[in-house]
Structures are given as structure tokens and as C-alpha cells.
Amino acid sequence: MKNRPVSFVASIPPIETAIKIHGQEGARLVLDVADSDLGDFFPVTLLRGKVLRITIDVEKPSRGK
Numbered sequence: 129m130k131n132r133p134v135s136f137v138a139s140i141p142p143i144e145t146a147i148k149i150h151g152q153e154g155a156r157l158v159l160d161v162a163d164s165d166l167g168d169f170f171p172v173t174l175l176r177g178k179v180l181r182i183t184i185d186v187e188k189p190s191r192g193k
Contacts, residue, residue, distance in 0.1 A: 134175070136161060136168035137187055 138159040140146050148156040161169045 131175070134168070134171045136172070137165045138169070
């Protein structure tokens with residue numbers, strides 16, 4: 129089975145522990161995903177334990193917002 133890219137909308141929460149820089153261990157990033165975006169996020173649960181390439185881009189606001 130070939131892995132497909134997963135795309136979902138998320139935000140970095142405004143909390144002190146959202147971005148952690150570790151000495152020799154690298155970094156950790158926490159993301160918040162809204163209930164309305166959980167369907168798009170769900171495939172990520174199948175990628176546990178895999179090395180991922182992450183691209184971060186700013187979501188353009190919809191016309192109604």
C-alpha cells in the first residue's frame with residue numbers, strides 16, 4: 129500500500145510548551161486541530177512510527193472570515 133500525502137488545517141496553540149527545543153534530541157511541535165478538520169487529520173494516525181517530511185504553509189482565510 130502506497131502512502132498518500134495527508135493535508136489538514138491546524139494551528140500552533142498559544143501556550144509555552146507548543147514549541148520545545150531540546151539539546152541533542154531536536155525539537156517538538158504541538159498542533160491543535162479543530163473538530164471540523166478531524167476527518168482530514170485522521171489518516172495521520174496510520175503514520176505513527178514513520179519518518180515524515182513536513183511542509184508548513186499559512187492557510188489563506190476563507191472569504192466569509
